[in-house]
Amino acid sequence: MINRLSTRLMNICVASCCKARNLVKAEAVIVDGIRLGILPSVTTYNTLVDAYCRFVGLDVAYSIIGRIKEAGMRPDVVTYNSLIAGATRRQLLSQVVDLFNEMIDAGITPDLWSYNTLMHCFFSLGKPDEANRIFQDIILSNFSPCSTTFNIMLHGLCKNGYINNALMLFRNLERHGFIPEIVTYNILINGLCKHRRLGAAREMLQELGKSGLEPNAITYTTVMKCCFRSRRYEQGLEIMSVMRSKGYTFDGFSYCTVIAALVKTGKMDEANYYMEEMMISGIELDLVSYNTLMNSYCKEGKVEAANQLLDELEKGGLECDQYSHTIIINGLCKAGNIEGALRHLQYMNVIGFKFNLVAHNCLIDAMCKSGQIDRAMRFFESMEIKDSITYTSLVFGLCRERRYKCASKLLLSCLRSGMTILKSAKRAVLDGLRSSGLTNEAKKLQSKIRVARTYRSDLDLLS
């Protein structure tokens, strides 16, 4: 009895060390416990599995299964659920599937948590059909879905472009005996904002108010971000001041939203003010905060400082992502250092990052703006993926060099690939053709643009 109580105490200690990301101390607590004759339970190990998954790596977490067996116990459904969640966070589908099978082979029956996580995994990998199959299985099986099941489903539908299906499911929630939570509303408001359905988002916000729930910091940050995205900066900043005056948590997410918007609009004084405030607020800076700071440095031309920050965060145990590197590449481009940017792009490639469209677009634009249009065209040919931003930069670049015929060809191939292009880019080409006496070419281009548009809307109707 005393020992079991001690085990529970040990679990509380281990959990608190894990929460503080101090895994060395967590292990030390276990060693000390064993010395005193207190044996860890599966729960103790499960706590470790989750922490190793989150903060160290999947392999180390997985190796705990061996330790559980050595201690004469068996891993349980929680052990596997934690590992599956870890693999899901890292988007490792094959490992998720392997773990699932291994769990079943070990005679452990997956529970609702397992299926919820699996569903989330499929959604985050862009496999909505598979996720939906799991959802149907849950509904038809003996499990009763819980609120998380519905929230994961709604979020997954929104993220995969099925906002209308999400709304339909939302309207049917009551039939499933489920009352929307604040999380549910936040998921839908965000989905509507991302699909630029601001009116519907506002209605949802009102509905949230009427339901008796209070919007929280996440709701506010979502709506604020939406304002910035639709270039209503004043309105966004107003929401920020409401948040602050009403005493809502103003955390790293909110700071990054505001700082990025200020940097984007060139309001560097205000951006610096909030950056300073964020840094002295005691909020632990995470990767996204660092990326936001790096981008701000770059905007001021301090690429070296941004690079230092990149080293600093890696020394601090964080791992740079493609945003970090793209921000540096963009910074180098904007500072006119195309060679440096190309070197960094190659470095990204060497350390295992996949093709990054944004980084390539930065380089295309920089080459165009520095008068190296032929180099830009060669670089363009080498790109495995292109989008409307790639084309826009090049079309403007070609117009700047008065190569209107070439610009016209590129414009058409953009439209014919089903992409849209800025109106101002079309106008630059048409005006250019006319001003250089190619009136006939301009007319032809205009009608071809019209044909491309009709064709595109036919495609839209078909899909």
Place this chain on the structure above:
DNA sequence: ATAGGGTTAG
């Protein structure tokens, strides 16, 4: 022990 908001390019 799973779910919601933040960072890059024309």
